[in-house]
Amino acid sequence: MIRMNLALSVLSRLPVTLSGVELTKRGRAMAQLALTSCNLFDSSADRVTVHFINRDGERLTATAKEGESLLEVVVNQNLSIDGFGACEGTLACSTCHLIFEEDVFQKLDAITDEELDMLDLAYGLTDTSRLGCQVCVKKAMDGLTVQVPAEVADMRRELEVGKQSK
Amino acid sequence: MGSSCGRVCWKWGSPLRRLPGFSRLLSTAALAPQICVVGSGPAGFYTAQHLLKHHRLARVDIYEKLPVPFGLVRFGVAPDHPEVKNVINTFTQTAHSDRCAYYGNVTIGKDVMVKELQRAYHAVVLSYGAEDNRILGIPGENLSGVYSARAFVGWYNGLPENRDLKPDLSSETAVVLGQGNVALDVARVLLSPLDILRKTDITEGSLAAIACSKVKRVWLVGRRGPLQVAFTIKELREMINLPGTRPLLDPADFTGLGDVIKDIPRPRKRLTELMIKSAREKPGEKEAALWASATKEWGLKFQRSPLEVLPATDGKQARGIRMAVTRLEGSGESARAVPTGEVEELECGLILSSIGYRSLPLDSSIPFDPKLGIIPNSLGRVQGAPGLYCSGWVKRGPTGVIITTMNDSFDTAQSVLEDLQTGVLNLSNSKEGFKSVRSILHSRGVHPVTFSDWEKIDAAEVARGKLAGKPREKIVDPQEMLQLISH
Numbered sequence: 001m002i003r004m005n006l007a008l009s010v011l012s013r014l015p016v017t018l019s020g021v022e023l024t025k026r027g028r029a030m031a032q033l034a035l036t037s038c039n040l041f042d043s044s045a046d047r048v049t050v051h052f053i054n055r056d057g058e059r060l061t062a063t064a065k066e067g068e069s070l071l072e073v074v075v076n077q078n079l080s081i082d083g084f085g086a087c088e089g090t091l092a093c094s095t096c097h098l099i100f101e102e103d104v105f106q107k108l109d110a111i112t113d114e115e116l117d118m119l120d121l122a123y124g125l126t127d128t129s130r131l132g133c134q135v136c137v138k139k140a141m142d143g144l145t146v147q148v149p150a151e152v153a154d155m156r157r158e159l160e161v162g163k164q165s166k
Numbered sequence: 167m168g169s170s171c172g173r174v175c176w177k178w179g180s181p182l183r184r185l186p187g188f189s190r191l192l193s194t195a196a197l198a199p200q201i202c203v204v205g206s207g208p209a210g211f212y213t214a215q216h217l218l219k220h221h222r223l224a225r226v227d228i229y230e231k232l233p234v235p236f237g238l239v240r241f242g243v244a245p246d247h248p249e250v251k252n253v254i255n256t257f258t259q260t261a262h263s264d265r266c267a268y269y270g271n272v273t274i275g276k277d278v279m280v281k282e283l284q285r286a287y288h289a290v291v292l293s294y295g296a297e298d299n300r301i302l303g304i305p306g307e308n309l310s311g312v313y314s315a316r317a318f319v320g321w322y323n324g325l326p327e328n329r330d331l332k333p334d335l336s337s338e339t340a341v342v343l344g345q346g347n348v349a350l351d352v353a354r355v356l357l358s359p360l361d362i363l364r365k366t367d368i369t370e371g372s373l374a375a376i377a378c379s380k381v382k383r384v385w386l387v388g389r390r391g392p393l394q395v396a397f398t399i400k401e402l403r404e405m406i407n408l409p410g411t412r413p414l415l416d417p418a419d420f421t422g423l424g425d426v427i428k429d430i431p432r433p434r435k436r437l438t439e440l441m442i443k444s445a446r447e448k449p450g451e452k453e454a455a456l457w458a459s460a461t462k463e464w465g466l467k468f469q470r471s472p473l474e475v476l477p478a479t480d481g482k483q484a485r486g487i488r489m490a491v492t493r494l495e496g497s498g499e500s501a502r503a504v505p506t507g508e509v510e511e512l513e514c515g516l517i518l519s520s521i522g523y524r525s526l527p528l529d530s531s532i533p534f535d536p537k538l539g540i541i542p543n544s545l546g547r548v549q550g551a552p553g554l555y556c557s558g559w560v561k562r563g564p565t566g567v568i569i570t571t572m573n574d575s576f577d578t579a580q581s582v583l584e585d586l587q588t589g590v591l592n593l594s595n596s597k598e599g600f601k602s603v604r605s606i607l608h609s610r611g612v613h614p615v616t617f618s619d620w621e622k623i624d625a626a627e628v629a630r631g632k633l634a635g636k637p638r639e640k641i642v643d644p645q646e647m648l649q650l651i652s653h
Contacts, residue, residue, distance in 0.1 A: 082216065083572045090249035095569050117400040120433035151573045
């Protein structure tokens with residue numbers, strides 16, 4: 001409750017609306033500051049730091065709650081990752097695809113057939129890929145770094161246009 | 167900021183220039199790109215979203231020929247796949263942006279021409295998708311009982327132009343030509359237990375027709391083999407597990423495939439393994455029980471290419487299909503089906519051709535490649551037409567899922583953003599945007615539907631659906647939609 005009020009009072013002074021589209025970098029930073037500083041009052045949740053390397057190479061750092069999925073982290077912290085989580089965590093797309101470091105990947109909870117089915121459609125699939133909506137943050141993941149995959153739409157585009165002539 | 171501001175301010179004389187903030191306001195207004203997008207499906211909305219997010223000043227107007235937005239998300243995604251439609255939430259957020267406006271009930275190429283849009287906007291993005299389908303080009307294609315899967319999907323999803331399709335569902339066997347996700351969708355809708363369908367947003371009219379359907383068996387027929395199926399594993403798994411049905415997969419079709427797929431990429435490998443398993447392995451106890459009590463069935467037929475739809479004795483109705491048996495030359499994605507000379511016939515009274523959607527040229531002024539069915543472009547920039555861009559199926563061809571279109575739309579938006587930055591799109595020519603389009607539409611008696619108008623239609627559909635235990639009851643008559651918002 002305190003967290004919400006503090007965040008809202010900070011945000012209300014910002015000249016832009018609180019929608020994923022409009023929030024400026026500064027606005028996001030302020031929101032994050034408000035939310036994190038509120039956490040000093042919140043002793044119950046265990047905080048875990050997660051770094052997302054965005055497609056343009058920028059590192060986005062977030063503090064997550066233990067048990068949150070990585071998709072929830074991106075959404076709750078309003079991280080600027082284009083098109084992330086289109087189906088809102090229902091295993092109906094692959095837009096929350098993330099690439100993990102090998103040692104971290106090995107320690108993640110087992111992948112289900114349902115997740116594999118959607119992951120199989122992801123761009124730039126690697127051996128250490130997972131869907132962010134299916135990976136939950138654990139204390140041991142503190143300092144985790146994940147990579148948002150680059151899109152390879154160009155290559156695909158040429159291939160698919162070529163296909164039409166059959 | 168300096169020079170263009172000076173040019174604009176001079177017109178109103180020096181006293182105004184001294185007003186604090188005024189000159190900055192004018193120069194900002196002069197530098198705000200006016201962009202419009204034609205089509206409000208995933209391509210249109212994702213292109214708009216990316217532009218709005220990555221340019222602080224750009225204004226984006228989205229035009230749509232129907233009163234209602236969202237394109238194939240509303241009219242293509244199957245009724246029993248509601249999670250796929252969650253993207254509507256992010257599109258709604260985009261539409262609510264104060265630099266974005268939605269204008270439905272406006273047909274570009276009829277109510278307003280592309281050239282007129284180009285006069286009003288700095289950039290025009292064509293994202294109008296594929297409204298037609300590829301034709302079989304075989305005798306009997308126009309007999310009663312033969313439909314395109316596109317029209318059938320439009321029918322059960324409430325697309326206004328397909329609401330009077332009245333498909334003939336009186337025969338026991340249906341043949342779907344094509345083995346993509348659309349083929350699986352139509353098979354699944356034909357065979358799903360009514361208890362499942364009645365809780366979805368399938369239209370009332372089509373649900374009633376399906377309730378009277380005699381269809382018990384659906385064959386999905388492909389020209390090539392198991393390694394060339396275009397459907398994806400999640401949809402196949404769903405079909406295999408469809409309550410009340412049993413799969414008819416011929417083990418002979420899968421002989422020796424286990425070895426072939428050992429080293430191929432994981433997605434194709436897992437998909438093929440699932441087919442092999444379902445065809446060759448003995449079902450588990452639970453599955454065996456389900457299949458034993460099944461009243462409906464579906465199967466895959468490979469290496470069969472349609473030659474002719476055979477008429478019944480009245481000469482008007484389809485009664486079967488004659489197909490060429492093929493063999494494969496080459497392998498993988500590029501394998502080609504070659505007739506062997508052998509021919510086969512399959513008895514059926516319902517034939518759905520699911521061989522691909524197809525884009526149409528919008529306006530004679532826009533370049534269009536009729537062979538490929540796309541607007542010729544390079545990275546979304548329409549060739550030979552500065553200021554004109556395209557995204558989605560009309561740019562790439564009608565394949566792929568929403569994420570494919572999303573990435574593609576972001577790519578096109580990047581091209582627009584680059585051109586804004588480098589000055590290829592000249593912002594010192596100020597454009598009026600919707601202001602000038604509004605007067606054109608008014609003079610032609612066209613009344614655009616706004617996003618809040620859509621929200622009224624949306625609320626009405628949801629309210630009607632609630633009475634029937636459905637997420638919504640779609641309104642299928644555009645006149646009814648317009649009446650609801652008092653147009």
